[in-house]
Amino acid sequence: MRRHIRLPFAAALAALLALSGCSKDKSADQPAKLVMIKTRLQVKKLWSTDLGGGKHQMLLHLGLGPAVAGGLVYAASHKGLVEALRVTNGRRVWRARLRMPISAGPGTGDGLVVVGSTQGEIVALDAGSGQVRWRTHVDAELLSAPAIGDSVVVLRSVDGRLQAFDENSGKPIWSIEQQVPRLSLRGIATPVIVKHEVVSGFDNGKIVAVNINNGNTLWSTTLDAPRGRTALDRLVDVDCGVAVVGDNLYATGYHGRTAQLAIDSGQIWWAHNMSSDHGLAADAKTVYVSEADGSVVALRAQDGAEIWHNDVLKWRDLSAPAITSAAIVVGDYQGYLHWMDKKTGVIIARTRDSKFRVSSPPIAIGNTVIVMSDGGEVAAFRAAPRPTG
Template structure:
């Protein structure tokens, strides 16, 4: 009962920002800049419409394909260059978590807490999980890993659904109703548990190392809520993430030690490349931090209160979506706006994914837009 109560309360915390612009006292979003001459010319290669995608989910890109899941339970593999459907599967239930894939197997979780694994468009097996899941499953090494809302980690054999391990840690008093960190570095599973990044043996479910990204402060459990938020950014052996409303930081996966942590508000995940980590703060000021030191390289204030999503580094620019469905492109070295593209007018709700120079974004209304920067 405690876990469910914590989840319900965290859901309110996560959803409280949804009414931000409905209040007359809320700060007004910055108006769109006048772009006299765009210095780059991004274009939409293709777009599709699927069912509502506003549930916590992710798009996965592997082997020339984007893997997407709609809220109604339809999972698809789409050719990255054309948007043509490679395969399509209906799991028969609404989803609570989006799709993870290794290129062959795809995995989703239903609102009934069923983990469903698909092989080439056919449902292979189903397993009922003990508690709800929001983070997309991770598929790697013919294993499927899931992170539940109470931060349990379970691993299953991708071929037959056999449980490999169930890793339970002492629970946090409150957990966040946003997708948490679940990734991989070489032969180590990377898991976000509260404000800590944890390296886990993927065969045994034992902890190899853990390192804090944030040191939460506050007078109550809500203020101290600092779960790591997806996506995980990897550059070599450096792993970076945002701790909800608390900090942005990077960890050495080889040493299992914190490299740097910077106190900064904000609720959405971060993006990055070989030089910088990019993210928005609580007022939607977009910043770049040097990945080696954590020093601020620049801060851009032209998007304040526009409810920015997760940034994505693409060549010499960074793209980021907002609450009106615009995709903005800024210069990676300065934060200066280069161009923008409209979508369908609804918020960009997923972290954009890059594959072979094509970025795919998804909107709350179910629009998929493949963009060539």
């Protein structure tokens, strides 16, 4: 599947013509056809609801994803709807109608639910009631969920800025900026708050950690440097949020590497060459990566050695993996969810609940998976071993 690229109009037109000229080979980058699998997990849909958004939300490549906290699922649509649903049964707790085109979030924490818009609007809602707590504005489009913690709300915007706001008032606290390449992928990394640091990837291939109180840079690490002759070849965006496990974090980039870094220094302990703009998930022993070409790879957390590699879903535009008790789960461009054996990578269950792509990472709670399609459909599934005998 082709990547969604952000660039000025003239350059976009040239890139489109170049890509069109390369598309005569109908076998190139075609999504793999689904094959029969031996089902070892029984998947049950617990509930589903539709927030709307449909094709318009999908064409904008927003990929709005759910957030889970305190037994509630928070979800938003491009049409300005934000809802809180019970994890157990999907029943609505509250609904807020905001008059803005939501493109970022929701993020949740410290009793807040925060969303952003294509026009730079930021709205903080009370997590318990959905009432508006405050509003503010930045001068750029917002495309990723905010991080909330340590009394601040932190957001990335498409102009390369990472900005912090007081969680009680919405007043700006600090702002830093990284250079944005002339050509970059459409999408930005969700920042992560850990150990009084804010860590985020940027379009220039860097991962930066700053002090959460004042924005001072603590460390900056280049995950990979641009290479190649063309602007397309030199894309090195780190558009996926990092995964934090213990004292280490894991990050992956487009045309770059997947790496383990030290949280306190940014030192790279190991790196594995692979391209991903979809994301990864990690636990104490294993790192699971959805590569740009649709392959899913498991790496040993200790040293980055490859454990298994599954390429049967190539070019199906996969989401980042979610780690459940029983398996890992990825979504694809046709709305399918695939459960993979953690030890072997073999697909052991599959279901479909939407005709729209699932680009936002599913959220795992034990063996329950919360998923939101790009069309605005939210659903919960539970997988358990099939009865034998």
